[in-house]
Amino acid sequence: MVFKPLLIRETKALLKNPGFILTLILLPLFYTGLGLSINVGIRQSMPQFTGLVGVVDNDNTSFSKWFISVLNNTLNGRIYYVDKEDIYASDYPVIVEIPRGFSSEAFNSTPDLIVYSRVNGFSIASIGAASSAISQGYFTEAYRMALATYRGRVNPGLFNASLNVANRIIYGGREIDYIVANSATTIGFLSSLVVSIMMAFTIGFATQISAMEKSEKAFELLLAQPVRRSSIALAKILASMIASLIMGLVYFASLIILFASSLQVSTAPPTGFVSPQATYQALDILRNTTLYTILTTILGMLLAGGVGTLIGGLVSDERTAGIIVAPLIMIFFGISIVIEFIGITPSIASALVSGAALILIPSLASISILLGATSYIYLSLIVSALEIIALIVAIIKLYNSEIIVTGLQIGLRRRE
Secondary structure, three states: OOOOOHHHHHHHHHHHHHHHHHHHHHHHHHHHHHHHHHHHHHHHHHHHHHOOOEEEEEEOHHHHHHHHHHHHHHHOOOOOOOOHHHHOOOOOOOEEOOOOHHHHHOOOOOOOEEEEEOOOOOOOHHHHHHHHHHOOOOOHHHHHHHHHHHHOOOOHHHHHOOOOOEEEEEEEEEEHHHHHHHHHHHHHHHHHHHHHHHHHHHHHHHEEEEEEEEHOOHHHHHHHHHHHHHHHHHHHHHHHHHHHHHHHHHHHHHHHHHHHOOOOOOOOOOOOOOOOHHHHHHHHHHHHHHHHHHHHHHHHHHHHHHHHHHHHHOOOOOOHHHHHHHHHHHHHHHHHHHHHHHHHHOHHHHHHHHHOOOOOHHHHHHHHHOOOOHHHHHHHHHHHHHHHHHHHHHHHHHHOOOOOHHOOOOOOOOOO
């Protein structure tokens, strides 16, 4: 057989595979849904710094009023006076609080300014929007202009004056340090990504073990051995987990080496001020989320190994197995990414969804620890454990059936 007919034959066999056709249909639908979800998350966070800005003037001096006037011009007339009680109860997306002694410190040292940002959830989009005003320098720019032009006298030397801007997050009527909220969101995202990577490794290895044995005609010999079929299934799951752990260690060690060798260590002194309490809270979230991530990774590898073993037992050849597993791996990564744009709020519903998806548990854990609502973490872990038990029962039943020998015949029937 010459090369061209062989190429045509192999290509037709691949394109006619139902798994390949189903993947072509489901992938665009899935990622369209992901894109719409990300778009919703970004749009929900955008009004935070495009709406009205409330100001609480606790200093109530001529300079603080002049600063507010300059800030109002900087923000195109979006400044409105509010009371102290409005910080937690009003609908203003952003409130600026000028503390007492602001004017005296402005002319003698570096004054403080507190910015409260209201968020409806914790995501990269919402937390990022909460700091956009500071990153763009609105408040510092207005302060320097007010200081340099106070009482009609222009002092160019004051255009480089410093201002300490403390950012706070308002969620559910409570105040949270921005550093802590940002740390919890970032830790949750990275932890969920780690779980998705390990699950992707495991489902690939688990599917490959059974599918390759079937292609090599070694699977029937294995089933003929004097050993329980349930033990064979569990051995395949554990073997795929061990292989994934080895691959994961090498993968993440390589990433560490990559970043360590490519990033330059800055010798410049740190800018800004982070309170010891915020540092302690961030470290506590990191420590506890890491523990939950380790547990979730183990559960996730069990689930992925079970799914891979189930797929490998159902399909009749290695090609179909690969076609089915590839989109599942993409879904793992897609879920871990989209949740960071739409955010996650601790609740019974989010705990049930996180437990079923499993990849979301680290994100739920970091935010639950931040808000002191750890009961939702336990609920999600229970759901995951029940899901894994049900999957293992299904795998054992499959391995005790005749389908495990021939595979599920999903090929398209050829015309005679």
